[in-house]
Each structure stands twice: as C-alpha cells, then as structure tokens.
Amino acid sequence: MFLDRDGVINEKPAPHEYIRSFDEFRLLPNIADWIRLFNALGYAVIVITNQRGVARGLMTEAALASIHSRMLEELGAKGARIDDIFYCPHEENSCECRKPKPGLVYAARDKWDIDLAHSLLLGDSDSDGQLAAACGVRFLRVLDGRLV
Numbered sequence: 353m354f355l356d357r358d359g360v361i362n363e364k365p366a367p368h369e370y371i372r373s374f375d376e377f378r379l380l381p382n383i384a385d386w387i388r389l390f391n392a393l394g395y396a397v398i399v400i401t402n403q404r405g406v407a408r409g410l411m412t413e414a415a416l417a418s419i420h421s422r423m424l425e426e427l428g429a430k431g432a433r434i435d436d437i438f439y440c441p442h443e444e445n446s447c448e449c450r451k452p453k454p455g456l457v458y459a460a461r462d463k464w465d466i467d468l469a470h471s472l473l474l475g476d477s478d479s480d481g482q483l484a485a486a487c488g489v490r491f492l493r494v495l496d497g498r499l500v
C-alpha cells in the first residue's frame with residue numbers, strides 16, 4: 353500500500369508552501385483508521401513523498417526526519433503502523449525519484465520485495481496517478497482525506 357503524504361496523511365500545505373516543522377503537520381481525520389485496516393490486511397504500508405523544500409533550503413533533511421518520526425509516533429499512538437518512508441528531496445528534473453518518476457516506488461519494491469501488480473497507491477495529485485500508471489500500480493484518488 354503506497355501512500356502519498358501531503359493531502360493523504362496530513363493536510364496539504366498551501367501551493368508552493370512546505371510543511372517545515374511538526375507544528376504545521378495536521379493529520380487528516382480518517383487516515384489512522386485506514387492505515388490500521390491496511391495493517392490488519394497484512395499490507396506493507398509505505399509513504400512516498402516529494403519534499404523539494406529540502407533542495408530549496410527551506411528545511412534540512414534532519415528537520416524532515418524529525419517530522420517523519422513524530423508522524424510515526426502520532427500514528428503509532430492511534431495503533432497505525434507505517435512500515436517505511438521514501439522521499440525525494442531533490443529539485444525538479446534533477447533526479448530519477450521525484451514523482452511522477454518511478455524511483456521511489458522501485459526503491460520500495462526492491463527493499464520490500466513488493467508485487468506492484470497487487471499494490472495500490474493513494475494520492476491526491478495528477479502526478480500520483482501518472483506514477484501509478486507508469487508502475488502498473490492501481491490508483492485511488494484522495495481529496496482532503498476522502499476517497500473521490
């Protein structure tokens with residue numbers, strides 16, 4: 353189960369803004385329940401997220417790691433387990449991992465031995481849908497924490 357982060361797990365920042373600290377991080381209301389369901393079904397739950405704010409010097413990778421460890425703690429307190437987080441810290445057109453490029457999905461597949469044909473990606477943007485199509489992963493669009 354691949355989950356985009358901003359707009360799926362937490363409230364999306366304003367356009368061209370970034371979540372730079374956990375103070376700005378707001379879990380969406382139903383996501384912990386969804387993740388608990390995926391956990392119970394035996395899926396690996398993997399976050400894949402573009403975080404270009406790192407390349408732009410708006411946050412350090414340490415700050416991003418801290419946001420992610422607190423995200424895991426907050427979800428864990430609700431009984432929801434994320435197994436891994438893959439992120440792209442790069443600027444556009446400078447890497448093979450910025451979504452919709454498939455680098456993050458392939459890295460997760462190789463690390464966790466995932467069968468992409470039996471995977472699902474939840475995302476809120478066109479680039480998530482393009483990524484899923486390119487990788488042969490089924491896609492469900494989410495808008496502000498709801499399936500659409």
Ligand SMILES: [Mg+2]
Nearest residue numbers: 356358359476
């Ligand atoms: Mg998103």
Ligand SMILES: [Zn+2]
Nearest residue numbers: 440442447449
């Ligand atoms: Zn990248």
